[in-house]
Amino acid sequence: MLSMAGRRVLVQSVTSAIPTYTMQSILFPDYVCAAIDRLNRNFLWGSDVANRPHLVNWHSVCLPRTQGGLGIRSAKDNNRALIAKLGWQLLSNPEKPWCRAFIQKYLQHGSFMSCNINSTSSVTWKSILRCRDVLRLGLRWRVGSGEKIRFWQDAWVSDRPLLDAALLPVLEDQIDIPVSHVINPDRTWDFQVLKQLLPKLVVEQISALPLPSFGHQEDGMYWAGSHTGVFSVKIAFHLLQNQSINIHTHSRNWSWIWKLHCVEKIKMFMWLLWRGRLFTNSLSFELHFASSPLCPRCEQDQETPLHLLRDCYYSRLVWEFTPLPANFFNLDFDGWLYQNATSTSSTGESRQLWSMLFLALLWYI
Known part of the structure; x- marks a missing residue:
């Protein structure tokens, strides 16, 4: 059975890639994009299992990994970014045969950025016009x-x-x-x-x-954020994402998770931990999946991520058999997780060894 890390790779490389060819020329209806996202979302969270919860909302999952997401592209924003590339080519390379055909047919008496959408126009032309707002996000001019x-x-x-x-x-x-x-x-x-x-x-x-x-x-035009000044679908997608990004999530440091020396499934586990969305009894109770938030092992405290991985009596027994750094049991959850996973208190070879040991014990506890 595939881990969540394996399912993420499949979503990115297969199920999200299949409709890309058609997305480059036609703007999909919202309900089609929603259906594609629903299939990808259900597969990512393993919803073939009854009552499997989706622990992180889809918009957050679709953010870049440096901003707290998994780098999966939502169908609607990806579609709009791909169509916007056609608009860029109309402006930057009007001598291309297909550009000349569209200009001759639709732009005899107006400019591309200000002309109205005509109901009798082709599906592709209407799609391009409806994505001009994407171009406006990154299009800049030199006089x-x-x-x-x-x-x-x-x-x-x-x-x-x-x-x-x-x-x-x-x-x-x-x-x-x-x-x-x-x-x-x-x-x-x-x-x-x-x-x-x-x-x-x-x-x-x-x-x-x-x-x-x-x-x-x-007059010259260029695409903001691109080193070459040429339109980039990736940058256009990120600009669309940034319009509704959560400022608190964006301000956190996420890059360290993906630089850890461990397998991808543990990185995914750390991503859930850093988001506070590990499916403990406490979260399960909050989502009405469990009848009690208490830890099933010690039955003394709520099973939060910190209790499960460090403060529970049975977890402490595991940690006490290892050479613990100073203040191991005194840090708050974020500080404890980050400092030990990255071994900021150690140097040299011991730093990497403790980081690997810490991550392995987290996974098996």
Whole structure:
């Protein structure tokens, strides 16, 4: 029978990968994405067994491992990130045959970022337009001529559009004006106009942007967070995830778990421990799976992770046969788990040996 670590690998490499080909050209309905996630979620937690609880919510599971998740991609966000790549190619490589066909058919009298969705358009085109908001998360502009960049709606000064900083409501007929409207013929910024539209701080940011000497130089675009400046599906997916990330979870250190010198199933065990979601009697009682939160071995205290692994009388018997570091029984749970698993109080070879022994005993207790 596969361990949870083995099931995670299968979800990432097989069940999540199967629909990827179709996801690259069609935006799946929400109920289809939900069904894919449900299949992956049930398989990950072993829900073929009756009443098996899902100990960590799916959104948290889909976060990167450095942010407290398992790096599994949710179907909806993965689908949207893949479709957004088509939008990037339309903007960056308009000479590609398929891009030219779409531009000729749908963009004769408008720009890609502002055109409306037509009910008679193809499924693929409607999918691309519905994922423009993903592009806006990471698309940035460098000013050349200023003809292609929308002054109010594109991110060309910071990671936010200037529309958010406007001093007055922007009129509908002004919403799509290009940046070139605030550039003088001598290739300087028109500060007289800018000061009427934007706060002083934003005007100062614009003044720091260099303008090329020649007005015929094209505007450049790049993808934020990418070393090459080229669109990345991985970065787009992470940007979508970060929109609703839990700040407390994100602030914790998770990287150390995946750097431990142990097998993957123990790393998964440590991940559950660090999340406080080990299925002890205390958690089982909280979820209405057990009639009592007490430890079934000593029947003295609630079976919390710390009691189960360290403070229970029978667990103490195991630890007392090992060369324990100082303050072993006095630390709080997080400090105890982290310091001993990483052996921060030891050095050299003894550090790794104690870490391996500690992890092995945790697993077998």
